[in-house]
Amino acid sequence: xxxxxxxxxxxxxxxxxxxxxxxxxxxxxxLAECVLCLTDLDIALAEAxxxxxxx
Numbered sequence: 001x002x003x004x005x006x007x008x009x010x011x012x013x014x015x016x017x018x019x020x021x022x023x024x025x026x027x028x029x030x031l032a033e034c035v036l037c038l039t040d041l042d043i044a045l046a047e048a049x050x051x052x053x054x055x
Contacts, residue, residue, distance in 0.1 A: 017044040020051050027051045 015021045017032060017039045030048050 018047055020047050022051050024050050025053050028053055 013021060017035055020027075030052055032044070032048070036044055
């Protein structure tokens with residue numbers, strides 16, 4: 001049996017892929033399915049890099 005781990009409550013935000021409404025290095029997971037082809041890819045990826053926690 002695998003012991004359960006404490007998990008923070010999930011939180012969902014809606015925002016523009018080129019200007020995410022969160023602070024730098026504050027996001028563990030970023031889901032952008034079927035969106036990147038509809039925006040400026042370079043700006044969206046730079047923004048994802050900014051908000052994601054390193055590691």
